[in-house]
Amino acid sequence: xxxxxxVIPGEVIVKGDDYLxxxxxxxxxxxxxxxxxxxxxxxxxxxxxIPLSGVYHPRRGNVVIGKVENVTFNGWVLNIGCEDTAFLSxxxxxxxxxxxxxxxxxxxGDSAVVKIWGINRRGIDLSIKSRGLGxxxxxxxxxxxxxKVPRVIGKEGSMIxxxxxxxxxNITVGQNGFVWIKGDKIENExxxxxxxxxxxxxxxxxxxxxxxxKWFKENKPFEKVSKPSSNQENKPxxxxxxxx
Amino acid sequence: xxxxxxxxxxxxxxxxxxxxxxxxxxxxxxxxFSIGNTIAIAAVYGPKKMHPQHQQDxxxxxxxxxxxxxxxSVSDRIRPGPSRRSMEISKxxxxxxxxxLMLKKYPGSVVDVHINIIQxxxxxxxxxxxxASMALAHAGxxxxxxxxSISFGKIDKTLVLDxxxxxDSDFKEGEGSTDIPIxxxxxxxxxxxxxxxxxxxKQLIEGIKMAKKACEEIxxxxxxxxxxxxxx
Numbered sequence: 284x285x286x287x288x289x290v291i292p293g294e295v296i297v298k299g300d301d302y303l304x305x306x307x308x309x310x311x312x313x314x315x316x317x318x319x320x321x322x323x324x325x326x327x328x329x330x331x332x333i334p335l336s337g338v339y340h341p342r343r344g345n346v347v348i349g350k351v352e353n354v355t356f357n358g359w360v361l362n363i364g365c366e367d368t369a370f371l372s373x374x375x376x377x378x379x380x381x382x383x384x385x386x387x388x389x390x391x392g393d394s395a396v397v398k399i400w401g402i403n404r405r406g407i408d409l410s411i412k413s414r415g416l417g418x419x420x421x422x423x424x425x426x427x428x429x430x431k432v433p434r435v436i437g438k439e440g441s442m443i444x445x446x447x448x449x450x451x452x453n454i455t456v457g458q459n460g461f462v463w464i465k466g467d468k469i470e471n472e473x474x475x476x477x478x479x480x481x482x483x484x485x486x487x488x489x490x491x492x493x494x495x496x497k498w499f500k501e502n503k504p505f506e507k508v509s510k511p512s513s514n515q516e517n518k519p520x521x522x523x524x525x526x527x
Numbered sequence: 528x529x530x531x532x533x534x535x536x537x538x539x540x541x542x543x544x545x546x547x548x549x550x551x552x553x554x555x556x557x558x559x560f561s562i563g564n565t566i567a568i569a570a571v572y573g574p575k576k577m578h579p580q581h582q583q584d585x586x587x588x589x590x591x592x593x594x595x596x597x598x599x600s601v602s603d604r605i606r607p608g609p610s611r612r613s614m615e616i617s618k619x620x621x622x623x624x625x626x627x628l629m630l631k632k633y634p635g636s637v638v639d640v641h642i643n644i645i646q647x648x649x650x651x652x653x654x655x656x657x658x659a660s661m662a663l664a665h666a667g668x669x670x671x672x673x674x675x676s677i678s679f680g681k682i683d684k685t686l687v688l689d690x691x692x693x694x695d696s697d698f699k700e701g702e703g704s705t706d707i708p709i710x711x712x713x714x715x716x717x718x719x720x721x722x723x724x725x726x727x728x729k730q731l732i733e734g735i736k737m738a739k740k741a742c743e744e745i746x747x748x749x750x751x752x753x754x755x756x757x758x759x
Contacts, residue, residue: 292673293671293713307669318629320664320667334667336555337666366575
């Protein structure tokens with residue numbers, strides 16, 4: 284287990300020549316110096332900094348959620364939350380599209396789950412030719428810090444699995460920090476949203492999965508026992524009041 | 528006769544400092560810095576695509592600062608909007624901060640820094656630079672170091688640190704007052720120094736030494752502020 288500590292730009296992480304500079308670090312005469320605000324991690328001799336904040340930095344193969352900004356004659360321009368605009372070409376859509384009316388498939392303002400297929404100087408190329416990708420028809424989308432995505436997903440998806448099971452919602456976490464929640468009831472969707480925001484707020488404590496399980500016990504407005512639908516609307520509010 | 532400070536500070540003493548990071552949730556990075564009655568808040572957005580396009584640099588990212596003094600920040604309301612003074616300070620802030628930034632990885636992009644002075648009592652550009660430096664680190668911009676900034680000056684014939692409004696502009700006796708803001712990186716390199724007035728070489732060097740020492744203290748406060756938000 285490696286020890287992690289918070290570092291600021293310019294801070295010397297380790298002294299001496301025995302270490303190698305990893306990501307976001309630099310070797311100087313003083314030692315290994317951090318170039319970014321984040322958590323420093325030592326792995327044997329390699330020292331690196333895990334960033335905690337910033338805008339999304341796209342990588343090939345990332346699954347992200349984007350919003351259509353523009354429709355061109357051969358594809359869509361999507362905003363995926365980074366400095367470059369992303370282009371989804373018509374060739375990358377695995378269905379027949381009438382070239383004269385692309386907006387019938389996706390119009391400005393629609394969102395989609397897409398995969399980053401390639402990055403070059405001119406921009407980012409996207410694809411929806413894979414399972415789980417495609418246009419988002421219903422549900423809610425929330426935005427979180429992209430550097431907290433690993434915490435929301437958890438080790439091998441443990442965290443997101445808990446949230447999915449507890450709320451019964453279908454959740455897709457884009458690597459760019461956009462989270463798509465789709466459930467059968469709006470209450471469940473909002474509960475999932477709250478849970479995810481709880482995770483991002485408490486992302487620095489250890490044993491977070493246990494904390495989330497506990498949080499669900501305290502905040503879950505209704506038990507798994509099915510109740511008549513008329514009661515359910517009042518339940519969440521009454522629970523909140525009793526907590527205060 | 529040596530000048531005696533009105534608020535009872537020692538000549539090499541700063542006003543009380545407060546720093547806080549993450550004050551603006553919507554920004555990618557933000558910070559508040561206050562020294563005495565001067566309060567500055569800075570918000571960082573980006574890196575994002577530079578617009579207008581002709582200002583894009585295909586080699587590296589660009590830093591763009593906007594300094595603004597709110598109309599209510601001084602006792603006589605100032606006219607809102609950009610002025611000659613605020614445009615100059617924006618540029619000065621850019622120059623003070625850009626040597627530490629490493630924007631090679633973001634060609635064609637811009638990092639926007641908005642500095643707002645919500646309460647002014649002299650030393651606003653220094654407070655702005657301090658806040659902006661913290662906000663840039665908070666926004667996850669790759670940078671070599673933090674920048675700390677402080678002003679020193681000469682009141683009549685005495686060297687003093689961190690001038691307030693009275694000392695900066697209302698003191699008229701003897702030789703009057705000279706205000707010298709400087710910015711120093713954490714490893715002691717100057718990125719910005721301004722001088723408007725008269726001072727001899729010996730006193731200037733002495734003053735820079737004093738200010739550098741103060742900047743070390745400010746750096747510690749900035750560092751602490753950045754680390755504090757993660758504790759919980």
